[in-house]
Amino acid sequence: MEPSTDRPNLKYRRIVVKISGEALAGEDRFGINPETVKRIAREIAE
Numbered sequence: 424m425e426p427s428t429d430r431p432n433l434k435y436r437r438i439v440v441k442i443s444g445e446a447l448a449g450e451d452r453f454g455i456n457p458e459t460v461k462r463i464a465r466e467i468a469e
Contacts, residue, residue, distance in 0.1 A: 440467060 442463065449459030 444455075446463070447455045447459060449456035
């Protein structure tokens with residue numbers, strides 16, 4: 424992955440986001456719900 428030249432003044436290039444398994448399960452009782460993961464990813468990208 425090459426550094427982006429679009430935003431050269433960013434303080435950090437990467438961050439770590441800790442998300443619980445319970446949050447990733449969404450409405451399901453266990454496992455990872457793909458729709459929930461997509462929603463969380465969109466929210467982070469904003």
